[in-house]
Amino acid sequence: MTTELVHLDPNEITTQALDHYLATGDVSRMTDAQRAAFILHYANSIGVNAASGAIEVIEFWDPEAKRKVAKVYARAEALAQVGRNHRIRIETLKEEVVGGGLFKVTVRGHQPDGRTMDEVGYVSLLDRDGKPLVGNAYKNTLMKCHTVAKRRLVRAMTGVAAPPEDAARRLYLGPNAEILDAPTEEDRRLNDHPNEAAVSGRPRFESLEPPVETGLSGTPDQRPRPEDLAYPERPDGPAPTFKRDPKQVERWLGAWHGIVKGTPYEDADQRHTWFRQWTALLDWPQAKQTDSSKAFFQRCSDDEAADLLARIRLVVEQDRADVLADATNAADELTDDERPF
Numbered sequence: 001m002t003t004e005l006v007h008l009d010p011n012e013i014t015t016q017a018l019d020h021y022l023a024t025g026d027v028s029r030m031t032d033a034q035r036a037a038f039i040l041h042y043a044n045s046i047g048v049n050a051a052s053g054a055i056e057v058i059e060f061w062d063p064e065a066k067r068k069v070a071k072v073y074a075r076a077e078a079l080a081q082v083g084r085n086h087r088i089r090i091e092t093l094k095e096e097v098v099g100g101g102l103f104k105v106t107v108r109g110h111q112p113d114g115r116t117m118d119e120v121g122y123v124s125l126l127d128r129d130g131k132p133l134v135g136n137a138y139k140n141t142l143m144k145c146h147t148v149a150k151r152r153l154v155r156a157m158t159g160v161a162a163p164p165e166d167a168a169r170r171l172y173l174g175p176n177a178e179i180l181d182a183p184t185e186e187d188r189r190l191n192d193h194p195n196e197a198a199v200s201g202r203p204r205f206e207s208l209e210p211p212v213e214t215g216l217s218g219t220p221d222q223r224p225r226p227e228d229l230a231y232p233e234r235p236d237g238p239a240p241t242f243k244r245d246p247k248q249v250e251r252w253l254g255a256w257h258g259i260v261k262g263t264p265y266e267d268a269d270q271r272h273t274w275f276r277q278w279t280a281l282l283d284w285p286q287a288k289q290t291d292s293s294k295a296f297f298q299r300c301s302d303d304e305a306a307d308l309l310a311r312i313r314l315v316v317e318q319d320r321a322d323v324l325a326d327a328t329n330a331a332d333e334l335t336d337d338e339r340p341f
Contacts, residue, residue: 013037027057028070028171028179036177036205042072046160047085047223050206051195054078057179060168070171070179071163076147079154086158086224087112090150101126103142105149109157112229117157121149158224177205244298252297252305259313263320278308 017038020030027035039057043050054077059070074082083090094106105121123145125133133141155162172183172191180187190197190204197204260266265274276291282304290296297305 014041017041025065025071026069027072028059028068032174032176032178035173035179039072039177040206043078045223046074046078046082046158048074048078048081051204052077052081053192053194054081056191057171057173058163058168059171060164073163073168074155074160076151079151079160082158082160083109083150083154086154087229088154088157090153092146093118097125098122100124101132103145105145107146107149107153109153111157115157117153119149119153119156121145121147121152123148173205175203175205244300249294249297252309253293255309256293256312259309259316263316265312265316274312278311 013033014037017030017034018041020034021027021038027038030038035057039055040050043055048054054075056073056075057070058073059068061067062069089110091108091110092105093108094104096104098104101124102122103125106118107121108116108118110116123141125138125141127133127137132138152162154160172180172187174180174187175197183191186200186202190200190202194204194206197207257266260271264270271293272291275293275296276289279289279291279296284299288299290299296308300308
């Protein structure tokens with residue numbers, strides 16, 4: 001036995017749902033048909049396949065309304081589709097542990113039109129008892145932090161709204177988008193994988209055709225426009241080059257040789273060992289790693305060059321301080337007869 005879906009004029013029901021949402025901001029107070037139409041409209045407006053289970057409904061306390069409200073929520077899977085649609089390339093800039101046992105990930109997003117943006121994600125490395133996480137819990141938490149940072153970045157770059165996630169409760173929906181007070185395991189499974197409904201013989205509202213666009217104010221289409229995905233035209237003149245300025249490379253090489261003059265690092269073998277180990281620590285791709293000082297300065301960023309020079313200066317100063325301390329200690333151990341004067 002199957003449950004028949006409610007079929008209404010998509011344009012009419014979507015208009016009703018949008019009017020209701022603009023007035024209340026709460027999908028729990030809609031009729032089931034309105035809620036289904038609104039979820040499909042929302043998924044369609046951001047270019048996400050509703051049948052992927054990437055859109056869900058969450059309930060949380062709204063301090064302004066002073067009551068619980070329910071809103072649609074784009075899960076990480078939905079934002080992955082949004083990021084792909086907008087051709088956002090994400091790179092991880094930094095991973096670090098900050099005060100209070102927090103793990104922080106900084107990511108940067110690039111779009112074809114040259115726009116870039118940075119975002120961060122934080123997770124706690126402590127369990128509920130305040131003890132450090134270990135094993136799989138530690139590993140999963142690190143991966144979660146990357147997901148949080150990337151999700152925040154895609155939201156910021158595309159304008160996809162984000163209801164508060166803290167203390168939010170997921171609402172499970174039935175075949176006609178009705179809110180289920182006591183969802184079964186099957187209900188939970190079909191909410192996460194609505195495309196499996198066809199196999200089980202149980203219909204789901206996500207199988208309906210996406211509602212037509214109404215053009216209502218306040219509900220902009222968040223799918224990327226062709227101009228958003230167009231790569232910027234190359235300016236007139238010679239083709240741009242991304243090679244490092246040779247004069248800047250010479251300045252950095254001069255700074256290196258000035259710092260290591262009279263030290264073991266002046267030796268070619270020691271210099272090659274240093275740069276080979278340093279580029280490996282930077283987590284550069286294997287093809288980019290090098291033991292050549294000149295090759296390093298030709299490939300590095302300004303910050304990477306500054307970090308290397310600061311590090312070698314610190315090492316050299318520490319070595320000299322150690323040599324001076326050893327000489328002082330040796331002199332203190334001499335007897336009066338052994339002293340040269």
